Amino acid sequence: MTVTSSALPMLLADVEVVSVRRLGPTFVRVELGGPALADFGVDGPRWDQRIKLVLPDPVTGGMTSTEGADETWLATWLDRPAAERGHMRTYTIRDVRGSGEQTTFVVDMVLHLEGDLVGPGSTWAAQAAPGDRIVVLAPRRGFPYGGIEFTPAPGADLLLVGDETAVPAVCTVLEQLPDDARGTVFLEVPTAGDVQEVRRPAGVDVVWLAREGEELGVGLHDAVVAHLGIPGARVEVAPDEVDPDLWETPYYSSSGEEVAGKTGGTEGTYAWIAGESKVVTGLRRHLVKELGFDRSRVAFMGYWRRGVAMRS
Numbered sequence: 557m558t559v560t561s562s563a564l565p566m567l568l569a570d571v572e573v574v575s576v577r578r579l580g581p582t583f584v585r586v587e588l589g590g591p592a593l594a595d596f597g598v599d600g601p602r603w604d605q606r607i608k609l610v611l612p613d614p615v616t617g618g619m620t621s622t623e624g625a626d627e628t629w630l631a632t633w634l635d636r637p638a639a640e641r642g643h644m645r646t647y648t649i650r651d652v653r654g655s656g657e658q659t660t661f662v663v664d665m666v667l668h669l670e671g672d673l674v675g676p677g678s679t680w681a682a683q684a685a686p687g688d689r690i691v692v693l694a695p696r697r698g699f700p701y702g703g704i705e706f707t708p709a710p711g712a713d714l715l716l717v718g719d720e721t722a723v724p725a726v727c728t729v730l731e732q733l734p735d736d737a738r739g740t741v742f743l744e745v746p747t748a749g750d751v752q753e754v755r756r757p758a759g760v761d762v763v764w765l766a767r768e769g770e771e772l773g774v775g776l777h778d779a780v781v782a783h784l785g786i787p788g789a790r791v792e793v794a795p796d797e798v799d800p801d802l803w804e805t806p807y808y809s810s811s812g813e814e815v816a817g818k819t820g821g822t823e824g825t826y827a828w829i830a831g832e833s834k835v836v837t838g839l840r841r842h843l844v845k846e847l848g849f850d851r852s853r854v855a856f857m858g859y860w861r862r863g864v865a866m867r868s
């Protein structure tokens with residue numbers, strides 16, 4: 557049974573896994589479908605549109621229901637123990653296929669193969685099979701939802717940087733860029749087997765960096781700093797200086813800094829950087845402190861924090 561609530565300004569839907577495909581050692585591509593997705597819609601390009609998945613608790617299998625959901629659903633859900641209600645995590649819509657009640661979402665989910673700690677998201681992705689059920693929270697056509705942070709001025713020179721968790725967002729952005737877009741993309745993935753073929757405009761260079769067991773983010777940091785021509789040593793970021801919820805965009809600042817509230821113009825570079833929070837913090841210091849990047853031209857986003865489970 558697919559249950560959704562048309563009373564809500566977003567899509568809250570119980571959907572089914574339609575297909576699962578392993579893209580490489582690290583990525584699992586999951587396609588989700590259900591009649592409720594007929595109401596999905598975003599005004600304009602989806603860019604890096606994020607959604608929420610509600611995943612079962614890995615130990616108890618506890619899962620949520622959307623039955624009878626109204627505007628109190630989230631508060632009621634959060635009040636319940638995680639073992640009963642499952643966990644909410646953030647993902648990117650990698651693709652939307654079909655139309656009407658045949659609409660499906662594609663989500664590329666990272667398996668945490670490098671550390672000892674796995675979470676409900678990667679646990680679920682590793683076992684996902686057609687017929688499994690999951691709850692999604694996503695934009696409903698005709699209602700504001702937010703969740704898009706890629707906001708360059710048209711024609712701006714682009715710098716897109718991410719680790720494996722941002723690969724789905726960056727690849728989706730690349731596929732939607734106009735043919736005359738220009739810029740450079742750096743993507744760090746665990747192994748060379750994770751490199752993906754992706755459509756890109758001729759003026760956008762895409763550089764894939766495979767970690768192959770090296771320290772997370774070091775190759776990415778060095779490549780970006782070299783690209784920007786910043787001399788000198790790597791910036792050290794102490795663990796207690798890292799905000800796991802780092803989110804600095806022209807429209808929001810997790811550190812409470814004054815925000816521009818608008819996107820900068822076409823002159824100069826627009827930087828969109830997402831990944832592990834400590835790595836993103838290090839890059840942010842270079843761009844903001846040494847290069848004086850304008851707040852209206854940057855989006856620095858901690859997509860995950862090593863050793864810290866994301867909050868539901």
Ligand SMILES: Cc1cc2nc3c(=O)[nH]c(=O)nc-3n(C[C@H](O)[C@H](O)[C@H](O)COP(=O)(O)OP(=O)(O)OC[C@H]3O[C@@H](n4cnc5c(N)ncnc54)[C@H](O)[C@@H]3O)c2cc1C
Pocket residue numbers: 606645646647648649663664665666667668669670671673674675676677678679720721722724725858859860861862863864865866867
């Ligand atoms: C806007 C946005 C979009 C995102 N899009 C995607 C996406 O499309 N695909 C995707 O896979 N992720 C995406 N993420 C990242 C994802 O939400 C996090 O990686 C999340 O922590 C995964 O939840 P989990 O339950 O697997 O792990 P959690 O329960 O949050 O964490 C458990 C443990 O796993 C570790 N961990 C978390 N993520 C990773 C990782 N990638 N590699 C190694 N260890 C990890 C944590 O440090 C912690 O120790 C996105 C995040 C944001 C904010």
